[in-house]
Amino acid sequence: MTGSxxxxxxxxxxxxxxxxxxxxxxxxxxxxxxxAGEIIQFPPDGLSLRWYDALIGQTAxxxxxxxxxxxxxxxxxxxxxxxxxxxxxxxxxRLRFRPAIQVYLLLPFTIPLVVSGIxxxxxxxxxxxxxxxxxxxxxxxxxxxxxMIWAVSASASALDPELENAAANCGAGPVMVFxxxxxxxxxxxxxxxxxxxxxxxxxxxxxxxxxxxxxxxxLPVQIYNSIRSVxxxxxxxxSVVYIVLALxxxxxxxxxxxxxxxxxxx
Amino acid sequence: MVDVxxxxxxxxxxxxxxxxxxxxxxxxxxxxxxxxxxxxxxxxRMIAGFLEPSGGHILxxxxxxxxxxxxxxxxxxxxxxxxxxxxxxxxQNVAYPLKMRRxxxxxxxxxxxxxxxxxxxxxxxxxxxHELSGGQQQRVAIARALSFSPDLLLLDxxxxxxxxxxxxxxxxxxxxxQQELGVTTINVTHDQREALVMSDQIVVMDAxxxxxxxxxxxxxxxxxxxxxxxFLGMTSVFSGIVVSQTDAGPTIRVxxxxxxxxxxxxxxxxxxxxxxxRAEQIRILEAGDDGCDTQVVAxxxxxxxxxxxVVYQVRVPALADATLYAFDHDPLQHRRHGVxxxxxxxWNAADLFAFPVEPAT
Ligand SMILES: Nc1ncnc2c1ncn2[C@@H]1O[C@H](COP(=O)(O)OP(=O)(O)OP(=O)(O)O)[C@@H](O)[C@H]1O
Ligand SMILES: [Mg+2]
Numbered sequence: 001m002t003g004s005x006x007x008x009x010x011x012x013x014x015x016x017x018x019x020x021x022x023x024x025x026x027x028x029x030x031x032x033x034x035x036a037g038e039i040i041q042f043p044p045d046g047l048s049l050r051w052y053d054a055l056i057g058q059t060a061x062x063x064x065x066x067x068x069x070x071x072x073x074x075x076x077x078x079x080x081x082x083x084x085x086x087x088x089x090x091x092x093x094r095l096r097f098r099p100a101i102q103v104y105l106l107l108p109f110t111i112p113l114v115v116s117g118i119x120x121x122x123x124x125x126x127x128x129x130x131x132x133x134x135x136x137x138x139x140x141x142x143x144x145x146x147x148m149i150w151a152v153s154a155s156a157s158a159l160d161p162e163l164e165n166a167a168a169n170c171g172a173g174p175v176m177v178f179x180x181x182x183x184x185x186x187x188x189x190x191x192x193x194x195x196x197x198x199x200x201x202x203x204x205x206x207x208x209x210x211x212x213x214x215x216x217x218x219l220p221v222q223i224y225n226s227i228r229s230v231x232x233x234x235x236x237x238x239s240v241v242y243i244v245l246a247l248x249x250x251x252x253x254x255x256x257x258x259x260x261x262x263x264x265x266x
Numbered sequence: 267m268v269d270v271x272x273x274x275x276x277x278x279x280x281x282x283x284x285x286x287x288x289x290x291x292x293x294x295x296x297x298x299x300x301x302x303x304x305x306x307x308x309x310x311r312m313i314a315g316f317l318e319p320s321g322g323h324i325l326x327x328x329x330x331x332x333x334x335x336x337x338x339x340x341x342x343x344x345x346x347x348x349x350x351x352x353x354x355x356x357x358q359n360v361a362y363p364l365k366m367r368r369x370x371x372x373x374x375x376x377x378x379x380x381x382x383x384x385x386x387x388x389x390x391x392x393x394x395x396h397e398l399s400g401g402q403q404q405r406v407a408i409a410r411a412l413s414f415s416p417d418l419l420l421l422d423x424x425x426x427x428x429x430x431x432x433x434x435x436x437x438x439x440x441x442x443x444q445q446e447l448g449v450t451t452i453n454v455t456h457d458q459r460e461a462l463v464m465s466d467q468i469v470v471m472d473a474x475x476x477x478x479x480x481x482x483x484x485x486x487x488x489x490x491x492x493x494x495x496x497f498l499g500m501t502s503v504f505s506g507i508v509v510s511q512t513d514a515g516p517t518i519r520v521x522x523x524x525x526x527x528x529x530x531x532x533x534x535x536x537x538x539x540x541x542x543x544r545a546e547q548i549r550i551l552e553a554g555d556d557g558c559d560t561q562v563v564a565x566x567x568x569x570x571x572x573x574x575x576v577v578y579q580v581r582v583p584a585l586a587d588a589t590l591y592a593f594d595h596d597p598l599q600h601r602r603h604g605v606x607x608x609x610x611x612x613w614n615a616a617d618l619f620a621f622p623v624e625p626a627t
Binding site: 160162163165166167168169170171172173176177180181184185 | 367
């Protein structure tokens, strides 16, 4: 009796500790962003939207936000065909050197981001595309692609190969089999992977730092630049924009595939 | 209509199908019957075009299928695990082969209706497979395989996952649909009852080889090998030695008894043979009963009550302690024989088959 009560007290203590430590920074930032004062503080010094207003006035931030969204879309758009084909190839076909290919595709995980960043900076420089915005998206896609492959592989390995035989038996040629059976079966994985890729690209700082310059700076880099001068509550406001983006992605994921599927596929 | 000529398939060291030859007439229902792992699915997949044979040819309507990919063969298949498309409704599943084969839109709608009705699923067309019961899913798979009027229907143990009652209903249903549409069908099963009930022709397979290819009655009454005899029905098998051979059949010595039998081939004296007796052909004799060619005294070892009949497992000292099975089809009317009691059993010479001893495999 007392034992089980002690246990539940313990479990609840741990749970609340985790909930509070995980959410405290978010709560503090959200609170601080609504301050009416001049410095970031919690609890906020009065309530106002003045820092959001200030944010909209600063083209440095708004331009960086649009560039970030553009880069993230490029990254997601490139990752879908690349990730789907790579995942299907390694899961569904008896490739030669399959283990080697799988390890190769996971390489971006094992290389420190600084190294990837420098490598891509040098290489893009050679190709004379360093100043453009879209290569940043491609670069972010390269370093995060394993997430996409991972998500699609999870649903591809759940696909019964007999379904593809059944489709062929129904008269579908290989291309039709792919579009009518294989692709729908891995769609939950693609959606999951695409949202992950998008969020990761929105947040990626280190590699973006190497690949952008003053004309193509993206939001994480812009935030970094501004904390090097004065820290004002508009940083808290831009952080809230991030939080809203992430929540929107999670909401979208739930609407499209259901969160249980997302959590189960991990 | 379908000709399978000396087809083989090897997986590494195992020869899953070994030199199989069979043919099906248009409109017939053929069943491939054999124990688990004997190569039935492998044979079917080669006919469907999912697997390349290692040797031999398949002809459909006289045309060799060697270079025809699966999606260009006019074959409908019901898979062992059904393989319904989970992201489509029942009606979309049935419409899928029609769309792939570019039927007109009006025709597709008409056929989907017609085939859902044929398998008695009208009204359930808008459900996804997981919203249907096992038997209903089964019927969606059948409708999908039939909707485009294939030349040939392949069934890979589609009924094996169902309970006995539903399975027996579906067997008759299959037969009804098959005869209604007149579609040539190859069915695969390891259920002898299913094979006997449904088929025009039965092919018995063992370890990749075809043992017998004949009508159901023939396979049951004139098995060509000991394997076939043992596989169908409840059969007692014991070995003996041929004493003499006449046109009527061999005389065989088993233990201290000599008896007449029947055989598919001629034996020489001193050949070792296997004798097979079907349980329903062994009679349990009361005192004074006469008229069996062979009579022996046996000890009851086990009495198995199966509801509609009782199976007696008996030991016969005179036949070198052979174990035989006999049925009592009317246990209420007959005397009950307890374990260890002694009974007299008998059978006719025509019911004792003799086979050459199979080479050890
Ligand atoms: N892809 C494969 N690779 C290797 N061996 C295989 C493969 N498919 C089948 N086999 C082997 O070939 C033999 C025949 O298999 P098959 O699936 O045709 O049996 P089956 O008669 O359909 O059995 P069941 O009644 O259990 O379905 C088996 O010994 C099996 O292990
Ligand atoms: Mg099988």
